[in-house]
Structures are given as structure tokens and as C-alpha cells.
Amino acid sequence: MTVTNPFIESRLKSPEEVALLLPRDVTLGCSGFTPAGYPKLIPPAFAKRIETEQKQGHEFSIRLYAGASTGEELDGALAKTGALKLRIPYQSNSYLRNQINAGNVDFIDMHLSHVVKYIEHGILPSIDAAIVEAVDVTSDGKVYLTTSSGMSATYLQKAKEIYIELSDVHPQELKGYHDIYLPTHHSKGGPIPILSPDDRIGQPYVQVDPSLIKGIVRSSARDASAEFKAPDADCIAIADHVLEFIRDEIKKGRIPKEYLPFQNGVGNIANAVLGSMAKNDHFHEIQMYTEVVQDSAFDLIDAGKLQVASTSALTFSGKGLERFHKNINEWKSKFIIRPQEISNHPEVIRRMGLIAMNTALEVDIYGNVNSTHVMGTSMMNGIGGSGDFTRNSHLCIFMTPSLAKNGDISAIVPFVSHTDHSEHSTMIIVTEQGLADLRGCPPKKRAELIIEKCAHPSYRDRLRSYYETAKQVSKGKHTPHHLEEALSWHVRFLKTGSMK
Template identity: 30%
Template sequence: MNRRIRDRLMTADEAVKWVRPGKRVVASGFLHQPSRVLRALQALVDDGQLPPEPLTPFRNSFPRRSFTRKGPDVAILHAAAIFSDGFVPALAVEESPWLAANAHEIILEWNVNWPSSLIGVHDIYADTVVDDAHIVPLCQPADRIGTPYIPLDWTKVVGVVKVDDDLSFVSPIEESANESRMANHLHEFLLSELRKGLLPIDMPPIHAACTGETGAILRALTQSGQQRIALFTDIIDEVALDLLQSESLSVASGSTLAVTQATAGDLSRTLKQSENRLILRPRQTITAPDVLRRLGIISINTAQEVDLYGRAHLQSDRWDSANTGQDFARQSRLSIVLLPPAPPEAGVSRVVPRVAQADLSEREVDVIVSEHGIADLRGISAAKRAERIISGWAREPQQPDLAAMVFANRRK
């Protein structure tokens, strides 16, 4: 074992002694948290040695803006492997590279149970994590522009906590059934865009927010299409991994791979099979606005509700993808919002006069797809948008009231 690592080995309880009251502490990822160290930290809180809520929240995809000092004081990060000049994050890169580069002190929790096939999956572009102001030289979803590990300044590493714990995985997401009508509408729409010359012959990379609906749509699109699709997204879920393995996806690039226990058993083989076609990057690279514009992505989000202005309240999945969903939608060449049918027993519509929370404004929604068809909202006035949304969902229970409301308010 490298001496730098050996000299810093300690228990979780020893490591958290570096955290003094008043220090700003951050921890990596939602999926593979440094859980032993975090438990030790919580023990200090319970013991009254630290104030409650010891972790500082930060804005994902643009963490620099969350810090009122130069970076956090202590970063607690999960590692799958450690080398002399860096460490390999597990399946969730997210903001770890920025945190490692900007924290004053680093505690690494190193779980030795990760397969070595993880090495090489990551592409860490360091310039973006130090400062957002660089041009990120990424021109294709499969480009490799960085290192396969997160660089480490060892003078900042105060402790390495080596653990031999079970790996944690996500619970399976329920893939929606009966999305075939939405998928058909979307497929026809994309074909007509292609015929009009509004999409290039090679399908642009696709962002798909991680919901049961987008998974089903992605599956349907790759099956109906003639060509393979590149995925450029935040969280790569099991559906995407499955499509990648069956070569329906040419490449999948994201900041996190969310796998369940079922896939995890075979993780090593899966990673080897997807070699060079599965690339995990810092979330800052994935959501860099210039990269998204350059790639000319098509963004697919799933709405919980849309309103007559064309604004969308996004489905919040377990991973708060609504946050990065906005990054993708805003910079996309085409922003598509899926509106799944409301549960029939609810007797309500997902089309409302005004959404409670506009995750996407009317300027960030181009096209809404429901089982009833497409509402193309581009280049029309607000009044026409409302008309088109209503007429697109004639079978929705609330429809007559909405129509009455809009037309009553419309200027003559």
C-alpha cells in the first residue's frame, strides 16, 4: 500500500475529530455516501459536541456559488480506489471533484469492495471543477477530456478510513407500463422534425430525466428508431444501462450510475461490457451550458403538472433531478416534457390553470407529449399556447372549465 495512504489510515471516530464546531463540512453524493464517517459525525452531534445539521448544503452543478468562504473546510468523500495521485469515486461522481479541489481538508472513506473494473469508467475534467469559467473541450458525448480519477493534493488529506462494508445500491424504479402511446407520438414528432430539416440526420444526444416514464420512452425510441442514440444525462439508470448493453444506446454519459442490487451482483461484467461507452463525469461537465448548447441535445423531462402558460411542475424523483432538468431544458435544442396520464381514480387532470411550482418556465418548454398527442408550443402567442394545450387534451376531465376560463379572459 502506498505510504501516503498508510500514514493516514484511521478509524471513522478518529477522522471526525478534524471537524470542529463552526467548520463547513460537505459530503459526497446521495448514492454512495461515506456512511461510516457520516455516522461517526452524527454521533458527535448526538453527543452535543457538534451543533445539529453538521453538513453544509450546496448547489449542485454550480457548487462554487454556495460558498461564502473559499470552498468548504472539510470534505468527506467516498472512494472506490486510491492511487498516489488521486482517487476513483464510486458510481456517483457528482460534485466530488470540485469538493476535493476546493476543500481545505479531505477525509476519504475507502470501501474496498468495489470491483477494479470501475477504473477507467470516469472522465474527470479538472479545469471545470476549479473554475467554471473555462471552455470545456467536450464536443461529442463519448469524448474523453480528463483523467480517470479525481486528482488529490495529499497535503489536504487528513484521514483515510478504510472500510469493508456492503455496497449500497438504489431500490428499483418502477418502470411505467402503457407508455406506448406517448412513445409513438414522440417518435412521429421527431421523425417529422427530421423531415423538416429541424433535426440533423444523426439523432442529437438525448437527456432523459430519470423517471419511470422517460425510461419507458427511451426504450421505445431506441426500438423504433433506425439508429443508435447517445445519452447525455445526469443520472444513468438501469434502463439506460440495459439499452447500452444491448447496443441500442451508442454511449451513455452522466454524472451518476444508479444501479440496483440485482444489477450490482454482475457489476464487474456489466462495466467491462460497456467499456468506453459508459462515461461518468463531474456534474459540472455534464451540465456546463456551453457543452449542452454545443452538443445540441434534446431534453426529455417528465411533468407532474403543466399549466395553460406551458409551464411545467416536474416530477420529483428520488434524486431531485428537477434541479438539473432545468439546466438541460434551458440549453437544449428541443425541450420535451412528458405528461403521463393522471391516475384514473383521481378524477383530476394534470393540466392546471397555474402550476404550484414552475420548474420549467414557458420559455423552457417547447413541446408537451401526452397519450393524447403532441402540443407544439413553439413560436405562438400565450393565448394560442393555452388553446393548443386545451385542445390537445380534450379527454381530460377538467377540460371544459379550463377552456371557458381562457376564452373568457381573452381579449376580443
């Protein structure tokens, strides 16, 4: 459906026209969250202009802020110009990642719940232009976002100029899915009034000063969402361990029978857990308070098990989006899209007592988790919301296959090459091999559990050997380490291509 009103008509421009309005030295605040609802026409047009003018000797410098990761048309296109200097707060584009790890693009890897404050307080360069995808804009400045909220509200309110990509991909009935609320700081507005994932506390639109809207571009471009993959055997094994553990916690009275709201990271393992919940007769209706909803939500809906999912983005596959559109009126009670400040807010997470399930890159024998840095130095995607949820949830579960790179990397290592979540905060570690419940365990007990329950058998003896040597040679016997060898697995991998 095409939306139109005299205000929109008065602002209509082509992507190329908007691209010409952007400064050569510019900070962009864009919509988009892993990777739903990002602008897809203006950034490539801007990239084209940059390439043309670079040849004429002009220099460009771009600082790009988004909600989380975005698609090729934004991250990829701008990174390829060579003019991208800074990116915050999360990314997953392969070209951009390579540029970051080559040292060509600065990347600030932030807790997603911190971004609003950093922008509001001017800790980062201020935003020149917001570029945001929307389904409608009114003459009094109400912007109705598409399938993600992310940082859009803040960027729209802080930008000097606003550009909208007006999408006709989604029906107008998408209006009403969003719940835009940004807390005042320092108690001024009282507690955030969310007690349950389905509490709506804000407005379905972002209010902006309409005079700042300098251009509106009509768009029929779709998000480049990955197709949904069926979970492999490792993912299913991990999911089985997680579900068995949750049932056991309910038996022990630590989780109520009606569960607690679930938070669920992005990717195959996270999807496998939800898929298994949908199939498992012992699981009934659940609530989610999370940052990204993927196609796995449909499995829960089909099984009649999804009560409500609060999220910062609906990141569906092409087929998934079709299904969403068909049911868009009926499902308005199932999904709430919130700004990432609220989807990831420590106050709300702690109060509701979430069950947080996130993916680890590697875990050491004492339970320290690396979520971000491959071999300690290269950025994968970023910490995203994993710190927000881990630190404040009722229960945090880290999941990873025990092996990577065809067995040349063990996800369980003597000493993590980077710590994102310390042993004080992590609770449950799961691989396809098994589950280690670290709560209430002193360090040496944790090491024994992780090695015996989680490590792959092909690395278990090596880990036992490291740990036994550590106990012998370590000065402190509280958390024994053989410091000379602590990072040797990573060093070996970098030299030989294998941790073995």
C-alpha cells in the same frame, strides 16, 4: 478487491474515529449524485456522535453540500439529528424533504451547473471537510471516485480536510470511467473541447494535496439504489408520443438521421422512453449526454443501440450493478462519468444541440412548467439539471402523467403555482393523453393545444371554462387570465383534497 498501499495504511481510521475529528459547526462537501457514490459509513457515525453529545448539552450545526441527492445514510441520518441547517443543491430523501417543508432545514435549490462557481467564489460557507467515496487513493493524492462525479472534484479541492470512504464494492477497473475536467472561468482556458459525448478531455482521477487526507475508512457498503420498476401504461403512452414526435422531426429535417445526443431525467417516465427506444425498430444507435444513467441503459445495450452515454452518475439497481461489474472492461467505451459542471454545461449543451427530456410536476395552459414546488410552497426534490438542459438544448420535452393523487390533481392547471421553466423556454409538453408542440405558437394557440392534447378528459371542460372566462374578463388579451381564479385550483386542492 481490496486496494492497499502504505499511504492508505497510514491513514486508515474507523468511521467513529473520523466522526470525532469533525467540528461541531461544520460545512461538509460530500460525494454522491442521485444517489450514486455517496459516503455511507462516516455520516451515520457522525450522526451517532451528535446524538450522544447533544444529550450532554453540546450544540451541532451542519451545512451539507453534495452533488445532487444522496441516500438515507447521509441525508436521512444527518437530518434526523436535527443539526442539519442547510442543504444544497438537490435532495430526494423523504425525512429531509419533510424537514425542509416544515421550515426546519434551509434548502438552496440550484441549477446544478451553478454550484462549482458558487463554491469557488465563496458565495456559500466554505467547506471544512470533504467526505468522498473512492475506489483508490495514491500517495501523491490521486483520488479515483466510484460511480458518480457530481461535485466531488471541487469539494476535494476546496476542503480544509479530506476523508475518504475506500469502497471495495467496485472492481479497480472502475478507474478510467471518470473524465475529470473543470473549466477555468472567463475564457481563460478557451472553449471546453467537447464536440461529441464520447470526447474525453480530462483525467481519470481528482488530484488533491495528499497531506489534507486525514482519514481513510474501508467500506463495503452499497448505494441504496431503488430497484428498477417496469413502466406502467401511462409511461409507455408518453414514451410512444415522444418517439413518434422524434421520428416526425427527423422526417422534417429538424433532427439529423443519426439523431442528436439525448438527455434524460431520472425516473419511470424517462426510463420508459429509453426502454421504448430499445424495442422500437425505427430507432438505431443513440448517444446520450445526460446527468444520470439508470438501468434503462441496459435495454439499449441489449438492443445494440447505445453508442455512448456521458453522465455524472451511474445509478444502477443492485442487479444492474452486478451486470455492470461483469462487463466493466468491455463497457469502458460506453460510459463516461463527468463532473456536473461539465455534464450540465450550457456551452456544451448548446453546441451539441441536445434533445432534453425531463419530468414536469405541473404545466399551465400557456406552457409554463413547475418542476419543483408542490402547490407552490413545498419542495419536491429540486430543479436539478432541468434548467441547464431546458434552456440550452436543441429541443426540450417535458413529460408528466396528466393526473396525480388518483385524479384529485390535474398536472395541467390554469396557472402554475411556481415557474421553473417559462413559456419562452419550453417547447414540447407530453402526457399520456398526447403531445403539444408549442414551438412557434402564440399564447392562445398554446393554451388550445395544451388543453386539447395534454389535459386529462376529466379536467378538460374545467380548463376550457377557465380559458373561455379568461378571454372574456382579462384586461390583456395576449395571455388571457382570470387572475382571481388563476390559483383557485391549488387553493381548492389544499382545502378539499381535490382540484375538482
